Amino acid sequence: MNRRLFLATIASLPLLGEGNGFAISNPRFADNPFTLGIASGDPDANSVVLWTKLAIRPLDLDGGMPPADIDVTWEIATSDSFTTILKSGKSRASRLLGHSVHVEVDGLTPDTWYWYRFQAGDATSPVGRTRTMPLASAQKTAFNFAFASCQHLEYGYFTAYKQLAADDNDIVFHLGDYIYEYAASEKRQRRHTNAKLFNVTDYRIRYNQYRMDPLLQAAHARCPWFVTWDDHEVENNYAADISERKGMETPEFLIHRANAYQVYYEMMPLRRTSIPRGPDMLLYRKAKFGNLAELLVLDTRQYRADQPNGDGLAPINDATLSPKQTMLGVTQREWLEQGLKASTGTWNVLAQQVMMGMVDRSMGPEQKYSMDQWPGYAGERMALAKFIQENRIRNTVVLTGDIHTNWVNDLRVDDRKPELPVVATEFVGTSISSGGDGVDKPKILDDLLKENPFVKFHNQQRGYVRCRVTPTQWTSDFMVVDQITKEGGVVTKRASFVVDAGTPGARSV
Template identity: 60%
Template structure:
């Protein structure tokens, strides 16, 4: 069976060719990877596969919607924790249907695609030609097996100004550290969209964080390792149910690959770059296979473009960023440090030149009321109490890339980008930050607002009132709210206001946890900065 594993010999040869890594590395993959988008059009797939077990154990999902369609996703895996999901080495036909009613009686589009072993028997159907701003229902059929029915929607037409949008954003769901209880409340919120901002899986070996349940196997490195880990997470009933409720827009952070990675640099010393890129290629392919992403996101070996734009009419424009793949190495050995020369170097980048140029162009073209950066690491310059009098900052977050942060905020101000909002995950805490060029100078203007969401489960149950709360607030004037409970953030947008509700769960260590809104914050259109509702 072919899995398009990278060839280590070719990668190492490319590394020895100074300056030729990207070109030669991509050429090494081109013969196999170029054919992947065409695999769904083959005529040699089994039209009537037989299954002794349900092949839809991983559920269904939709994502990356626009005004005329979206991606419909599923993956055939009758034995999801076994190699290859328990599927044979041949391709099989899968039929899809999308209807305007929940009972699937009014089918408006349908077709047949192919689930191939080369892409882990995943299915990505890019539907087009639907009506803007409509809800739809969909399902898949393979042989005699029928999937659950999912609900999805199209976005409003670009020229319209919708009255309202309600979405949630979430991140950081460590399977071992807690249950995904927050998704139960999220499923009741009747959302239009979900944004997942990274750490959808964790790569660690079984038992490293085990308190509630246990990962399968060693720390993941091979393509099949990553596939099985994704399968284990997607087997969670609460996560499956939320994917079936509405379309998701996803991006990754580090744990989809390896903790605190920076471009092709490992957190661990002495890791061979070629081996690291082989592992990254495995991680990227498994991620693509598992997510409702368009073919434009198809990985090319260890390269995969996730940054992209999504719009909800003229109400909101979302720039979905990747602050992990293109970044320079964390300064100061990735330790909390003062804002020294290393942290403020102009060469430090989270975005990389190509993504930064794309972001600037996309923001200039936006005519939306709200302009949103959906990204991974905290932009607020939050200083923590250090051993000396100087406050210390996370070098894995925007403070370690301070010059680029200032450049971006100055761009938003100089180009008068309307109502900039930053959405952030990663840090396992809730925050609301009013952003300035220098967050330690409260007398200067607020330029944007950042809403940081806590984890779904990572860290287990958090403390509602941590001891350092008062110190952080008194030494960081930009902080409007700080909280360490688990949950997600629900956002309601109108042309006049943005409201962020911080939904928290009282217990993720055992079933039966309950949810409540801990705090709500408002941003008024035309007035940067959040205040308590």
């Protein structure tokens, strides 16, 4: 009943994306309005989303922008010199969407690189590079991408993005924790400028602060991204409409969630299909890189059941095995299964948030698992692995973020049973900055690996993962940064793992 009342209230609010009718078509800005850079995302074979957001003073209320919509023009060209402009058009930076601009440019050529920029009044944006995907039928021989997650700004610098932006990636996945919602803390390298997030304005200022980072801007400018969220884009360890705060009622939390989702949409290069409706927003979606890879981007936060067993470390018990204990929700789960069955890709990639490997985190005879991760939803987790096995889904690779550490896991229907066949491979990428400098090998590493023989690699430095995919082989490079608490850290390749097509499971190279 509470939820219905809440939805009735939301329905009376103005629709997102509808302007107030008053637009400035030829503004004159006192300062550069393109302080947040540009981005592109969600390409398919013929179209891509171009993004920017106007903010003269990004850390001020409304970004220092006037309370009106502003006309913005965009251009897309075959080179960064913009001598041949292929397409251009007008869009609008809507005040109701924080003066963000989302343009879905269509009619493009498959498998092609483009350059784009925006203009508002007499101001011109930085130039971004983007690309379309190959046609689904294209016989591609190589697909290069990176995945990243967890960029708590206060812990240090986004040095990993400097290398990521220098790499030759076709796309980048961001797997969540793009921002953190916490208030400023003492004695860290950088500092949040506002209090714990709740209102739309709070979220806008926080995202603006993160997006002012030049290394993050450079990484967005380099190629299109597919983004998905984890918990901190709203609040730590939330589950669907349940806050982790005791006594927080569902309607109040859904207002919080609606604010957070709205600003996530504003800040990301997402398609119209992701425009939020009140507290709901469609973020799971799929893409193809020719015949080489089917890409399934998941949302493991919006539809999940509450974490069982008090959301800590606990054994896999009846609560985790209950059919009600869903991570994906029924609709997304069916969409995923249909997508995997219909896939024409040599590789099937699940780009998602929380670790699927059933890692026993309690050293010694006791077995305990993270209830916020897939083991807290062990029934659904094992059913999904069984689905992959029984339907002979080819070459499934799971990409994960969330836990600020690197892992390589061979996945079985039940990871506690090493006698079972491996059905998929999981690469968990560490954080960009969350957690500080980190360490290469934690003290418990030997015990951890002994108790979890399906874990092939674990490391606790910062960085990202770079992947090269061919018809016969998948290679993941674990790129790590020696320090992020000071600027100028050095990025090196810490380890590389290979999966051979037709043989699930990873081997070190």
